[in-house]
Amino acid sequence: xxxxxxxxxNEYIRQGxxxxxxxxxxxxxxxxxxKQDINKMTNIAPQNRGLNTGCWRVKEIxxxxxxxxxxxxxxxxxxxxxxxxxxxxxxxxxxxxPKSFFMLI
Numbered sequence: 806x807x808x809x810x811x812x813x814x815n816e817y818i819r820q821g822x823x824x825x826x827x828x829x830x831x832x833x834x835x836x837x838x839x840k841q842d843i844n845k846m847t848n849i850a851p852q853n854r855g856l857n858t859g860c861w862r863v864k865e866i867x868x869x870x871x872x873x874x875x876x877x878x879x880x881x882x883x884x885x886x887x888x889x890x891x892x893x894x895x896x897x898x899x900x901x902x903p904k905s906f907f908m909l910i
Contacts, residue, residue, distance in 0.1 A: 812846050812849075812899070821854070822851040822852060823851075824850075824851070824852070825849065826848055827850065828883065829843075830844070832869065850906070851897055851903065868910070882908070883909075884907055885905065886903060886907065887904055
């Protein structure tokens with residue numbers, strides 16, 4: 806995705822939604838470029854604050870704990886979905902608000 810086609814972080818200001826990371830910041834590698842990549846807007850979607858700081862965050866923490874305990878690889882696919890019909894698309898400011906977030910483990 807071209808940078809000019811991505812949302813700008815300022816578009817989230819005073820919109821009442823979080824910048825939800827699809828891959829959590831704490832799960833990025835230790836290198837500076839890996840930390841920078843995790844904050845690119847292609848890894849971020851508008852997310853309800855309660856979801857981001859609630860059950861979604863708890864799930865991320867528990868997955869990380871399981872990985873650290875078992876030392877086995879975990880394959881996780883995370884994404885968002887939007888309504889099929891564009892007229893049902895919810896907007897928050899200029900942001901297209903996802904219909905749902907999903908995590909496949």
